[in-house]
Amino acid sequence: MLTVNAYAAVSATAPLVPTTIQRRDLGPHDVLIEVKYAGICHSDIHHVRSEWGEVPYPLVPGHEIAGIVTEIGPAVTRHAVGDRVGVGCMVGSCGECTSCLKGEEQYCLRGNILTYGSVDRDGTITQGGYSTHVVVTEDFVVKIPQTLGLDEAAPLLCAGITTYSPLRHWGAGPGRKVAVVGLGGLGHMAVKLAHAMGAEVTVLSQSLKKIDDGLRLGADAYHATSDPDTFEKLAGTFDLIVNTVSAPLDVSAYLSLLAIDGTMVNVGAPAEPLSVNAFSLILGRRSYAGSAIGGIRETQEMLDFCGEHGLGAEIEVIPASKINDAYERVLASDVRYRFVIDTATLA
Incomplete structure (x- = not known):
């Protein structure tokens, strides 16, 4: 011992x-x-x-x-x-x-x-x-x-594999619009990875105080969710939303931002239950999903990808x-x- x-x-x-x-x-x-x-x-x-x-x-x-x-x-x-x-x-x-x-x-x-x-x-x-x-x-x-x-x-x-896994699984890449909710430990890696995969990346954050960081890390756009106009302006936009925050939020409001057949994935894990209005899913053939980390093989794949693209x-x-x-x-x-x-x- x-x-x-x-x-x-x-x-x-x-x-x-x-x-x-x-x-x-x-x-x-x-x-x-x-x-x-x-x-x-x-x-x-x-x-x-x-x-x-x-x-x-x-x-x-x-x-x-x-x-x-x-x-x-x-x-x-x-x-x-x-x-x-x-x-x-x-x-x-x-x-x-x-x-x-x-x-x-x-x-x-x-x-x-x-x-x-x-x-x-x-x-x-x-x-x-x-x-x-x-x-x-x-x-x-x-x-x-x-x-x-x-x-x-x-x-x-x-933080790397938790965001890499859903981005890969739900096909982030060229021609796909990806939104990242929250620009923290998970969110900043999601932005870097989605950008390196070739997706069009938008950050959705409570305020604009980190906008310069978001754009520097690879985001194409950055919006404040505290502004009600954000949800009207971006309705039906995204193919994939990766929610990285561990706090409760209005899931149905975020689901409204998905395009038809879009998916919102939770990787943040709030202690409180989250509620979903079924019509938020039904009316756009949308999906609400969760994702944990990746397996060992995918974790190695993520590290190799980050090594190739210089993504620390x-x-x-x-x-x-x-x-x-x-x-x-x-x-x-x-x-x-x-x-x-x-x-x-x-x-």
Whole structure:
């Protein structure tokens, strides 16, 4: 067992604190990764504050992990010592159900093993990337292209794949009009990716305060949803809307912006239920859908795509001592656009 430094949540209301945790000895197919950077995702906050269900405290969050392989098990074939690698939201799945066999481990019918807060195969609780090292089976470790810095690549393991997957699935590309709701950690990557795929991209945000950023990141247009004229002006416009916000909104109003056969996809996950007027769907043969992260194969595809197009996340690197401050700033939308922890500050 390896003892490593980490930052953990000890309750739903207390600040995260420095601690030490145990990492398991390497099995035949395991990889030991020295974590260099770990992104802070809004879902980390939801989890540690028990907004999505019971939490096994103490809990080390973090599922946007970038680092270097320092040791491998004797049967590992996919990775070597010195490789630049990443770990996202999953560290295991059954590998046998129809979803897993299709490379869609995120939809494992028996339930995948999350990077933190899940029961691992050995019965222990998984602990995440706000730590100096992590041990992961090789099948759930992906390679980070040399063209991307490890710091800017870390958020791609969640924010990148969470937006890449629906854009690919619903055919974002030339001749398609895509709207991105919200320009935050997820939204800014959705804009970059949709633009690189060749789509016409529009940002829908509460205000115009980030308009310069949106256009710089690749948006063709930017509209304020606080202006009622926006919904009249853009009615029936978009082939695809990707909703990245984790707050309640008027779903039917956004569905009215879809063209016939258009789809609105939720990747943001508000704690509150959202209601839909059936006629908002029926009258335009529209679809309302959800999407999680991608499978491991698609995550690697996303990283390669980002490497080819130079698409790293827009980040602010912080020391571990600033994690609690960063949480408050995320909730206040005071980050452009992803906090990344320099895990060397945990040493």
